[in-house]
Amino acid sequence: MISIVCGKKGSGKTKKLLEMANNSVVTAKGEIVFVDLKEKSIYDLNRNIRFINVKEFSINNSDSFYGFVNGLIAENYDIDEIYVDNLLNIINTNLHDLELFLNNLRKIGEKFQVNFVLSANCEEDEVPSFINDYIVALT
Numbered sequence: 807m808i809s810i811v812c813g814k815k816g817s818g819k820t821k822k823l824l825e826m827a828n829n830s831v832v833t834a835k836g837e838i839v840f841v842d843l844k845e846k847s848i849y850d851l852n853r854n855i856r857f858i859n860v861k862e863f864s865i866n867n868s869d870s871f872y873g874f875v876n877g878l879i880a881e882n883y884d885i886d887e888i889y890v891d892n893l894l895n896i897i898n899t900n901l902h903d904l905e906l907f908l909n910n911l912r913k914i915g916e917k918f919q920v921n922f923v924l925s926a927n928c929e930e931d932e933v934p935s936f937i938n939d940y941i942v943a944l945t
Contacts, residue, residue: 808912809942811925812933819925820847820891826923827889828852836886839878843892860896868897868907875911879918886920893924901928905936 813819824847827840831852838855840847848857865871879885894900897907915922933941
C-alpha cells in the first residue's frame with residue numbers, strides 16, 4: 807500500500823510523517839525505515855526506527871531510488887513500512903511524472919507486504935488524478 811502526505815512547503819508534512827512513523831512502532835509487525843534528505847529528523851524518531859540519510863547514496867532520479875528501495879527490501883525481508891520524506895526532492899521530479907514510479911512501488915510493496923508512506927510538496931489544486939487514491943493527508 808502507498809500513502810502520500812501532500813501539502814505546500816512548510817505546512818507540517820515532515821511533522822505528520824514523523825508522527826505516523828513513531829505511532830506505527832506499536833502496531834508494525836516488522837521493521838520500520840525512515841528515509842530523508844536531512845539528518846534533523848533522526849532526533850524526532852523512535853529509536854526502534856531505522857533512519858537513512860539518502861544523501862549518503864548516489865540517488866538522483868526515480869530509477870536509482872527504486873533500485874535503492876529494492877535493495878532495502880532484499881537486505882531485510884522483515885521491513886513492514888518505509889517512510890520517505892521529501893520524495894520529489896529525492897528523485898528530482900514533479901508530481902505529474904510519478905505515475906510509473908508509484909505503480910512500480912505499489913507492485914513491490916504488494917509482493918513483499920511493505921507499506922510506503924511518502925511526503926510530497928504540492929498545492930491541493932495541482933494534484934494529478936492518479937495520485938488522489940494515495941493521499942492520506944493534505945496539510
